Amino acid sequence: MLLIYCPYCQVERSEMEFACRGEAHVVRPADPSKATDEEWVEFLYMRDNTKGVAAERWRHIHGCGRFFNAVRDTVSDKFLKIYKTGEPKPDLEALAKEAGK
Amino acid sequence: MKRYSFLELAKNAFSAHQNWGRQWRAPEPKAEYDVVIVGAGGHGLATAYYLAKEHGIRNVAVIEKGWLGGGNTGRNTTIVRSNYLWEESAGLYNHAIGLWQNLSQELNYNVMYSARGVMMLAHTVHDVQVAQRHIHANRLAGVQNEWLTPEEAKEYCPPLNISKNIRYPVMGAALQRVGGTARHDAVAWGYARGADNLGVDIIQNCAVTGIRRGQNGAVEGVETVKGFIKAKKVGVVAAGHTSVVMDMAGVRLPLESFPLQALVSEPVKPAFPCVVMSNTIHAYISQSDKGELVIGAGTDQFVSYSQAGGIHITNHTIDAICELFPHFRRMRMLRNWAGIVDTTPDRSPILSKTPVQGLYVNCGWGTGGFKATPGSGHVFAHTIAKDEPHPINAPFSIDRFRTGRLIDEAAAAAVAH
Numbered sequence: 388m389l390l391i392y393c394p395y396c397q398v399e400r401s402e403m404e405f406a407c408r409g410e411a412h413v414v415r416p417a418d419p420s421k422a423t424d425e426e427w428v429e430f431l432y433m434r435d436n437t438k439g440v441a442a443e444r445w446r447h448i449h450g451c452g453r454f455f456n457a458v459r460d461t462v463s464d465k466f467l468k469i470y471k472t473g474e475p476k477p478d479l480e481a482l483a484k485e486a487g488k
Numbered sequence: 489m490k491r492y493s494f495l496e497l498a499k500n501a502f503s504a505h506q507n508w509g510r511q512w513r514a515p516e517p518k519a520e521y522d523v524v525i526v527g528a529g530g531h532g533l534a535t536a537y538y539l540a541k542e543h544g545i546r547n548v549a550v551i552e553k554g555w556l557g558g559g560n561t562g563r564n565t566t567i568v569r570s571n572y573l574w575e576e577s578a579g580l581y582n583h584a585i586g587l588w589q590n591l592s593q594e595l596n597y598n599v600m601y602s603a604r605g606v607m608m609l610a611h612t613v614h615d616v617q618v619a620q621r622h623i624h625a626n627r628l629a630g631v632q633n634e635w636l637t638p639e640e641a642k643e644y645c646p647p648l649n650i651s652k653n654i655r656y657p658v659m660g661a662a663l664q665r666v667g668g669t670a671r672h673d674a675v676a677w678g679y680a681r682g683a684d685n686l687g688v689d690i691i692q693n694c695a696v697t698g699i700r701r702g703q704n705g706a707v708e709g710v711e712t713v714k715g716f717i718k719a720k721k722v723g724v725v726a727a728g729h730t731s732v733v734m735d736m737a738g739v740r741l742p743l744e745s746f747p748l749q750a751l752v753s754e755p756v757k758p759a760f761p762c763v764v765m766s767n768t769i770h771a772y773i774s775q776s777d778k779g780e781l782v783i784g785a786g787t788d789q790f791v792s793y794s795q796a797g798g799i800h801i802t803n804h805t806i807d808a809i810c811e812l813f814p815h816f817r818r819m820r821m822l823r824n825w826a827g828i829v830d831t832t833p834d835r836s837p838i839l840s841k842t843p844v845q846g847l848y849v850n851c852g853w854g855t856g857g858f859k860a861t862p863g864s865g866h867v868f869a870h871t872i873a874k875d876e877p878h879p880i881n882a883p884f885s886i887d888r889f890r891t892g893r894l895i896d897e898a899a900a901a902a903v904a905h
Contacts, residue, residue: 407790432742436731
């Protein structure tokens, strides 16, 4: 079970309080009625499914209820960085290097 | 190939079973093959076997990073069933059921397919309605499935606790009698031996590091740790690592990989006659021929390649098992483990051509690929040989995510297998 830090509550809690909501920074088509089928497929279904360092969305569902983002190594399951929604996507390669990957 | 028979068994008994000989070769890769299959699990080996046997394509290599059958084929809970909801699924999984019936004879290898029945429990009014909807849909699609009252369920599976005073009392069950179990390793070994005998090279300890594409974009072969292997066609059957392998060819897939856990108890005398599943309270249990209780737990909620799931996931399953089968409460668990399963958004597999010419993919089996092993290999071999899908796997294309013709099996597949 993971221990996860909520950047809003500023506490570390067990995974039981959180829900993982998949890959982060997947951007919805800006003008949905103009989006092509391929853009919809990309937005709705296609995922990096990274083996290694990746950014994902979490929600502190049994706490503050808010969404935030986290960078995690999907091989060791270790969190490398946790940041609030709206903050830019961190440099994943730099974070991976820092973690000795 | 040395045919296995009772006579052979008796003969080898005289030499203390020391002289059975190798079941398959350990060849070095040739420079070129007609077809290279990436991944020597059950599905990959079955694909190679049917390519050689049904389509006469014998210049085939199966390339495996580890050892054959050492991924999810060796990690699953060995259940065979076909009671999915939609007709497309009925076609695919029933095709496999048909092949399971005769597989031991076909391969001359005892895969220990045992049609002991798969019983799926209903604990709420909603469960009852969903189960009966599944049963009606199944019967219309020619899939065997029937409804049992709690008393009938108890008669079929005596250890089941049907008392009314538990948190989720059993309100009935859907039983597929043709469902059951098979010996997972034997399936991989049987297909490996059969394929090898037909001339297929099975190359273990040979990780694929790249997929080479030519100027026109078509596949030219695979880069491996043992050097470049030229291939006219490449079929990727890499389960949890499919995204990683397909990324080498620049193909994106709608997959997420999660650890799925299972555990086994100490072996005991035969005490459990069938397979019991409960999607609502996440219990899932059978007894192997060795006597171990084989228990399947759920997946973790986040993408991971760690092959180790959270302990709370197995605890959750054990809680349910203890309530449904109180006399297992003092059983000791021997081992638990996880395999990495690749899940699709609609919980149905992808058996498909790809946008890259000469590249084919068989993936997305999620938490329940074992049951389909023979059928999957059979139709995927057809897809590769003919460069077009078999009618059975045509609906399971990558393109369904663009057209919207999804095959939503979340209810039948998402929790347990």
